[in-house]
Amino acid sequence: MIxxxxxxxxxxxxxxxxPREILVQMD
Structure with missing residues (x-):
């Protein structure tokens, strides 16, 4: 998955x- x-x-x-950087917003 990752x-x-x-x-x-x-x-x-x-x-x-x-921690991994989130590149997109997830609502």
């Missing part, structure tokens, strides 16, 4: 322990 979101450009890749 890989799918990355492929769609919805979230950026995870960086270590940092």
């Amino acid at each position: 890989d799918l979101l990355e492929d769609r450009g919805i979230i950026g890749p995870g960086e270590g322990a940092k």
